[in-house]
Amino acid sequence: MTTSERRLRIPAELDRLADVRKLVRDATRAAGAQPGTVDDLVQAVDEAAANTITHGYSGDAGWVEVTVAVSGDELVVTVEDEAPPFDPTIIAEPDMTVSALVRGPHGMGIHLMRLATDGMTYRPREGGGNILTLTRSLTAQPEENR
Amino acid sequence: MALQTTVEQVEGLTPVTVVALDGELDGATYEGVIDTIRGLYAAGTRKLLLDLSDLSFISSSGLVAIHSAMRLMRGEAPPDTEQGWEALRAISDKVERGRTHPSLRLCGTQDGVQKVLDRTGLGPLIPSYPDRESALADF
Numbered sequence: 001m002t003t004s005e006r007r008l009r010i011p012a013e014l015d016r017l018a019d020v021r022k023l024v025r026d027a028t029r030a031a032g033a034q035p036g037t038v039d040d041l042v043q044a045v046d047e048a049a050a051n052t053i054t055h056g057y058s059g060d061a062g063w064v065e066v067t068v069a070v071s072g073d074e075l076v077v078t079v080e081d082e083a084p085p086f087d088p089t090i091i092a093e094p095d096m097t098v099s100a101l102v103r104g105p106h107g108m109g110i111h112l113m114r115l116a117t118d119g120m121t122y123r124p125r126e127g128g129g130n131i132l133t134l135t136r137s138l139t140a141q142p143e144e145n146r
Numbered sequence: 147m148a149l150q151t152t153v154e155q156v157e158g159l160t161p162v163t164v165v166a167l168d169g170e171l172d173g174a175t176y177e178g179v180i181d182t183i184r185g186l187y188a189a190g191t192r193k194l195l196l197d198l199s200d201l202s203f204i205s206s207s208g209l210v211a212i213h214s215a216m217r218l219m220r221g222e223a224p225p226d227t228e229q230g231w232e233a234l235r236a237i238s239d240k241v242e243r244g245r246t247h248p249s250l251r252l253c254g255t256q257d258g259v260q261k262v263l264d265r266t267g268l269g270p271l272i273p274s275y276p277d278r279e280s281a282l283a284d285f
Contacts, residue, residue, distance in 0.1 A: 014174035018148070021170070021203065039258045046205050050173040096267060108266050109206035115265050 004031065005069040012053045012062035012081070020049050020066050027068035028075055033138055040116035041068075041077060044134050047109035048079040048088070056083025056130070073138045074118075082129035087122040088113070089132075149175035151182055156195075160285045163191040164278065168200035171208030179211040180224050187218045192249060194219050195281050199254030204262050212268060219249040253281040 006027040010016040024045045028038045049064045056062070065080045088110045096111075113120060119135040149169035156162045163186050171179065183194065194215060204212075214224035253275040255263070263269035275281035 014172070017172050017174055017205075018170060021172075039261070042203070043205070043262065046172060046203075050205060050207060054173060108209060112206060112262065112265060 003070050003072075005067060007065065007067040009063050009065040010049075012057040012060070012064055012083075014050065014053055017046055017049055017053075020064070021046050023066060024068055024077065031068075031070045031075060031138060033075060033136075037075070037136055037138070041075060041134070041136055044113040044116040045077055045079060047113050048132055048134070051086075051088065051109055052079065052081045052083050052130070056081055056086055070138070075136045075138060077134040077136075079132045079134070080125060080129065082125070082127075085124055086130060089120050089122045149178070151179060153182065153186065156282060158282070160193055162193040162195055162282055162285050164195045164197055164282075166197040166200065170203040171201060171211060172203065172205045173207040176205075176207045176211040179208075180214045180218075183211075183215050183218050184224065187221070192219070193285050194249060195251050195253060195278065195285070197253050197278055198256065198259055199277075201259055202256065204259045206266070209262070209266055209268060212263075212272070216250055216272070251275060251281045251285065253278050 004027075006023060008019060008023040010019055021042050024042045025038055028041050033041070045066055049066065052064050053062075062082055065078075067078045067080070069076045069078075091110050093114070094108070094111055113134070117134045117136050119133075121133045121135075123131050123133075125131050149167060149171055152166040152168070154164045154166070156164055165179075165182065165186070167179065169175070183191075186194065196212070196215065217224050251273045254277055255274055260269060260274075263272075273281075273284070275284065
């Protein structure tokens with residue numbers, strides 16, 4: 001059951017990421033999320049939107065729409081766009097036993113998204129584009145579990 | 147929130163350039179930081195302290211700026227933003243021997259930013275101090 005919802009659509013421009021972060025910060029705080037949960041979701045959504053703008057649209061015009069909803073005791077954030085299809089959930093996890101300096105460059109944003117959320121699901125958008133859904137429990141979880 | 151960058155030269159036995167970042171280091175601002183540090187190295191900076199006391203957010207793009215600072219202070223070209231971490235393979239042998247970066251230090255890192263550094267494995271590679279004074283004293 002969705003009890004509240006906030007939505008923002010921005011042009012696909014990197015200097016609008018701050019607006020996305022503010023939406024997520026405000027909405028998750030209003031939902032009663034713990035500070036660590038707020039920070040994590042801000043991080044995850046920033047990474048998702050930045051990926052879309054940088055790699056999805058690759059400089060072309062477009063938009064990114066972020067919706068933050070509260071469903072029961074869960075925060076549900078969707079990141080929607082019209083960019084070419086890309087499913088970040090199938091990207092392999094980097095080998096974190098290897099030094100940061102010998103690891104490849106790609107996947108750090110997605111790695112951070114995984115650590116910051118409880119779940120991440122992808123589906124193609126009808127008519128073209130992508131819908132990424134990020135979930136995180138409102139129930140506080142020990143930091144050491146993340 | 148935009149990012150404000152303040153540069154200060156600290157003279158002493160070892161001259162150190164302090165770059166203070168105030169705001170959010172993200173996909174829109176990280177290239178400006180790289181440009182600043184590139185210019186400082188060209189102007190003679192060889193010891194760099196990044197004061198992160200007022201940095202409230204860092205994204206994976208911001209981490210590329212930190213990586214670039216590491217490379218630049220070694221006299222190497224910053225990694226291509228598309229290649230980022232890959233370009234740092236060249237100095238991996240140093241790290242594998244447990245050495246941290248000698249010319250770059252961090253101070254004042256807020257918990258949220260530190261969490262990102264640690265989650266990506268970058269945190270342990272750069273000496274970090276609670277405040278500017280202790281970092282400068284240990285260069």
